[in-house]
Amino acid sequence: MIMVRKKKNTIPLQIIDLHEDGFHPLIQIAVFGKLFILVLDTGASKTAFDETMLMQANESLAVTMSDHLSTGLGTTTMASSTALISDMHVGKLLIGEFEVAVLDLSTINTAYRQLGHPEVLGVLGGDILMKYKAVIDYGKAVLVLFSETEI
DSSP: OOOEEEEEEEEEOEEEEOGGGOEEEEEEEEETTEEEEEEEOTTOSSOEEEHHHHHHHOTTOOEEEOSSOEEETTEEEEOOEEEEEOOEEETTEEEOSEEEEEEOOHHHHHHHHHTTOOOOSEEEOHHHHHHTTOEEETTTTEEEEEEEEEO
């Protein structure tokens, strides 16, 4: 009989003030052995990374053009690509191979720089948040992800 145990992974959030436009929770991740920052975005259906930053981090990564347009992120539609990521760590949790949208997020990073905030690789979206049954605690400034392991 296979038993499954849920493991609780607690990751600190940095909540940044966008002045009169609200707040964004940021999370540090590791991809390709390098540290990056993502915006935790419950409104994003899919995790998305900035094309320029992603290619600088791994020039040999295969990026495939997508046949559908992405919506949101301050535009009505934009062309997008996808890439398979297999080594993303959120805290101590290794996210298994998953597909990310690859977009031009330079306007977001320009706005962040103007506000004195760090550049971000992209957004952590609902695909990961749902899969790992995310709990966001703004009061404690943490993200909790649950993973299952066989014992």
